Amino acid sequence: MQTSLSKVFFFILLLLPAWVYSQEVRIELGPDEVAENRMFTITLTVVNESLKNYSDFPEIPGFIKRGTSSSYSTNIINGQVSSTHSITQNYIPRSRGVFELPPFEMTVNNKKVKSPGKKIKVVAPGQQQQRQPDPFSMDPFQDFFGRSNEPTEFVEVKDDAFFALSVSKDEVYVGEGFTTTLAFYVAETNRASLQFYDLSNQLSDMLKKIKPANCWEENFNIENITEETVMINGKRYAQYKLYQAVFYPLNLNTIEFPALPFKMIKFKESKTRNFFGRSRQEDYKTYYSQAKRVKVKDLPPHPLKDLVAVGDYRLSEEISTDETQTGEGVQYQYTIYGEGNISAINEPLRPQDGDVEFYPPTVRQDVTRSSGRVRGKKTFSYFINPTIPGTYKLSEYLPWVYFNPRTQQYDTLLPQSYINVKGDAIQKALSLPNKKEAESIYGLIDTADNTLRSSEESRLYTYGFYTSIALLLLASGFFFFRKYA
Template identity: 25%
Template sequence: MAELRMRLFLIPVMILTFPTLKSDGMLTTRHIVLGLISWVLLGILAIDGLFSVAESAQISQFRAEVDRTSLAQNETVNYRLIIEGDVTNVPTPTLPPLNEFQAYSSGRSQNISIVNGRIQASVTFNYILQPKQPGKFTIAPATLTVDGKTYQTQSLTIEVTPGRAPANMPPQGSRPPSSQQPRADYFVELSVDNDTPYVNEMITLSFRFYRARNVMGGLNYTKPKTNGFWSQDLPPQLDYRENVGGKTYLVAELRTALFPTASGTYTIEPATLQIRGTFFQAAQTLRSNAVTVKVKPLPTAGRPANFSGAVGQYRLSTKVSQTETDLNTPITLTVTLSGKGNIEMLSEPSWPELPDFKFYDSNSSSNVKTDNYVVSGSKTYEKVLIPKRTGTFTIEPVTFSYFDPKSERYRTLKSETYEIKVYGAEIDERETNLSRQDIRLLGRDIRHIKPVPAVLQNRGIWYTERLSFWLAIILPLGGLIGVFGYQRHRERLEADSGYARSRQAAKMAHKRLSTAKMHLTTHDSAAFHAEVQHALTHYLADKLNVPAGSITLDRVRSLPSIPEALRPTVVSILEKCDLARFAPVQHVSEMSETLTTTQKLITDLDKTWNG
């Protein structure tokens, strides 16, 4: 197809540059006809380019997956909607009715790869489902509408058994001793599941709000400061009942994954929850306890030379695109690190020496999950290898070292060894060099002088001075450049996920805010604030090209990319959305103001970042 387009491009150029004038320099009928032919050829080229773009904008597959089909009532299941094909401007799928589950969005992930010159892209929408009751349930197909065409997933069946002992509740030893004493109608607690972790080992910070009776007023929640830690929110919120000192409380628990960045003693400052006063209830400010964490340094004994700070449990897998290739034809080496730990902060593995190949970075991507309140996922690296000469060569193993806090030992992973066969003839550069002696004069001839005519006459305006001549050349070329420019833009949208996310960020955010406005009209405060938070965090993630799960309040407060003049507004909106999880009932006027502020904020951020 590319060769055909080039020929179509050359034909009008040859037509326009071929001598088609009479001796008097005037435009001829033939010139006009050939100019029209060039326009027709240009139209064919433009239509072909536009149709090729339209043909590529298709969804090849839309399917649903769950990580398990059988679970207990107090457990959760990961529900994923996977779209393959042209995903540069794909809308959020429509979920089926999930009356038997509490559904929480856990973000989206995107993967783009190039295999044998073809771009393969997919986007995954992740949800966490928590069953409300035991039984056998069928999840109906989800739907997706793109360019007027509707796609459906397959249906899924999930069996929920009666809940076992509440596995989601933290161990008693991780709570402050005072929490088991008789308390007031409302109180809050802060705890960690491990107060002596190693550097970069995940610990879980839990904030719990206990209430023995309903809250009449609104709530203002201030998160604890976690200086010295990298944080990741762990949805969804847990709701359960607990007996404390003979009194039954309804508990709302929020969890956050913390990864200490250095050794030493750190104090996580208290969190506060303010209950706004009403006619029937006085205002209260609840303040949690502080938490002290003593972070242990990683041991020096047995530390591998290639250790780069990874802590957790990981696996290493590799693959090559082909084991036989031609000289100067690239192959792709793909390395995937997967497991539990701080996936976003993983360093590259140790690459082997490759003297027989040229070595280029191609692509890297990460997929972070928070299943069952544990940060896990995978990070993939791609390297392009171009053989320098023919023969059989060995790619030595890729290695990666990490510290396992469970066994308190360093471990080193090694990939398999690959044997690459390279075919083709090597070119001797000496054969292509010509000396001056190779070029010699073969002969001379007489250049004839044309006779001067007896009478010189004015033949009129020269054809190059006519506007129609330049229009016949410039307009087709201008249209051709426009078509190629548009195609390059589409190709970049498909190949560069960061560029595609940034270009579509504002559009997708306003689409989500339109959904939030629908919840506003039905006075559904919880759904409204969830959609507003979803719109803002995903907009920031798309603009900054980071996973949506990494956009937390702590990170927003410190990210240098966010304009200082707009940072307080971003923080204020995210705090309001967090509070709505505790106090879902708010006045319509407050919700309307939040929607207007968010819409203006996204517009202002877009103007600032786009210049």
């Protein structure tokens, strides 16, 4: 019975890591009350699983969808990896009042996730958001008067729109990020009626052509195409982002983006107004983006040029105590945060110093992608074990060198923490305590029996042992049956 319980307990221990790092999907709603000039949000979060697909966020009466943002974080503790991936949908109130978000259901990674919904109160009057006319659904020439028995004549309406691939920088250092945006733009003065055509297949083909092989990609994962108002050369446009990512060059090869075709449905409008006839006729127009080139520069000379991260970073730190005894460990967190390729941040070089032992750190990474920029932080949690009394400045042990493209110079993050250590010196556990003991141990080498033994002799000893065991079992069985027979 005891053996069975031990096996069950051992099996539970084996399953425990799987329970701790179980998968989770949740929907988080914004506050019950929101100001008229603020956004309400719905956040979809997936834990310990990649976000492969999800259905559309719900429409909210009295609100307009206005863009999404995404973030993810990774934790590595004792060799176990956990991750969190979130997508946030923003909503702008149209007016003040109380609006109801009914219960809804979303499909995430082919699984159903439900939300109870809620009532949302819009308060604090401000300038009311004016809803932009949708250029893809307008039918300005539709009329309810005319004669239906006459054939309808359709004419071309000049459009005021364009398709573009834009980059935030034309020249970058190797490892420096630049934002690439693929979008369709429609002027506020546009009168032509337009609609997207076969968007999924077109976008898939374009991404195969523009994603550079020599770059690390941080994709903004645009799933819902929404309208955003932008100003270009003093003119107001509605921008429809199709794809956006930050690329970090891994070598000095120039990055080439080819000109891309983008086909749209463009309607011809009826020349005469007719109540019974069609007011527009479907046609197509192909727009073309301009080719782009991004030059990649080498970093300035430096002994660590090939090892440093590139970005604009800062350092924050936390230490459990600055006063300790030899042999008593100290917990220390070393956090690098800022804008850049967070995944490329390497651990500070740990010194090989016998006075202070730095154990391998646990690592936590958080990345946020929004507003065309990638920001985040990476935290290294150390256990420090001082073995010799004294005062230790951590700036002498954990300096972190990086290249800042904004200043075009190398910089070093230096910790400000220090540790005052008291007590007696502790020798390493793996070292021998003293010379006398070392001599006695090495002396055993000369006195130990090193006579070679035959393998046949060893087998005889083994057979004799097993024979003795068998005889003992037979004797026990004989006395048992004799007693109870």
